[in-house]
Amino acid sequence: MARRVSTLISPLLLLGGCFLLSGCSGNEAARAFGLERSLPDEYTVTTRAPLSMPPSDELVKPSKGDDHRQDESERLQALETLSPDVALRGTNGDTSEGQTILVNEATEASDAPDRGELGEAGSGFVQELMFWKGGKAGGVVDADGENRRLKTNAALGNSPTKGVTPTQHPKGSGLF
Structure with missing residues (x-):
């Protein structure tokens, strides 16, 4: 059923595209597709009036109280x-x-302590933010154990996804 619908839609889309393009004249369609180039008219390009000469070409005389560099x-x-x-x-x-x-x-700004420094690694700030997890954050993959597991699976001809991925769990932050 889906194949029948797709075979009906393709010709209808092609016919609709031809119908829409038939409304364009040949020049307009060629210009729309970039096949025909339209050059600008150099007399209609400007949007502002040309500059005009000031009424007087005399410079303003400096006042006596001003401090000028040429007086140095x-x-x-x-x-x-x-x-x-x-x-x-x-x-x-x-x-x-x-x-x-x-x-x-x-x-003073350079003497102030740098507040942009990162905290110590493993300070647990992210674990404090993830309060909904209840302290059961996921562990980090043990690289050596994972390498051994993958080599064993390859030697036995098993899939690399077979077996449990070994992880390192963070140490508890208790008193004992």
Whole structure:
């Protein structure tokens, strides 16, 4: 019955696809499948108006109270170029108040204990989280025992899945 349905569905899908494609003209179908390339019109590509010239080409004159880099001496500019530390510390060699605060905060952050370290292996944190298991978490496969079991099964011609998989169970965390 299922084979009969599948033999009926295949021709119907093919006929439906042909019917849907017949609604497309030849040019539209070729363009949809990427067989025909449409080039953009270079005059309709832009979406914004072209830039215009400003009303005046004069530069704004600097005010007298502004501190400008061009007012510095050529000697200081050359020194800052050769040694960028001079630009950071100033001419007298002192750091600014902001730099001092930044360095102090970075020092405090590096002196703080690293809270991102992992705990000791086998600390039992996951077993504490799995409270619904009642402390009966699964054991780890004993590699040596499993290797011996697989070799024995291969020597006897048995399936590798035959037999019980040896496991290592965690030691109890009691007083005795």
